[in-house]
Amino acid sequence: MDILKSVSESGRIDFKGQQLAGNLATALLSLSSVAAFCVGFSQQQLSACFYTYAVGVALTYLAVLLPWPVFRRTPMVWLARSKGATAASSARQRPIDSPNDARKTFVEDVSDDGDPY
Numbered sequence: 001m002d003i004l005k006s007v008s009e010s011g012r013i014d015f016k017g018q019q020l021a022g023n024l025a026t027a028l029l030s031l032s033s034v035a036a037f038c039v040g041f042s043q044q045q046l047s048a049c050f051y052t053y054a055v056g057v058a059l060t061y062l063a064v065l066l067p068w069p070v071f072r073r074t075p076m077v078w079l080a081r082s083k084g085a086t087a088a089s090s091a092r093q094r095p096i097d098s099p100n101d102a103r104k105t106f107v108e109d110v111s112d113d114g115d116p117y
Contacts, residue, residue, distance in 0.1 A: 017071030025064045032056020 013021065032053055040049025 011067050013067050013071035014074050014076055016074050021064045021071055025060055028056065028060040028063060032060065 033056070036049045036053035036056060039052045040046060
């Protein structure tokens with residue numbers, strides 16, 4: 001029950017967890033395709049190959065798409081927002097005075113200010 005609670009608790013996985021999920025998905029899909037080919041070849045039925053591969057894809061989705069705790073082992077620690085950063089970003093935003101200002105491109109907007117940033 002604790003595993004289900006931890007899985008449903010947070011849907012976010014960290015960057016290393018994303019890399020692990022991608023590598024795991026690649027490996028599981030490759031393994032399921034080889035297994036599907038072997039089953040289909042041994043039984044001489046294309047439908048057995050497709051069904052085996054479908055089961056492999058379903059198991060891969062189950063293993064990779066859910067936010068398992070193994071994908072959340074190294075959480076990212078973000079820096080706190082500073083007051084100076086919010087003031088600087090709000091100072092760069094200027095209100096649109098006329099309809100012609102709304103159609104300016106980024107290059108025209110930067111050249112109007114004279115500020116390269």
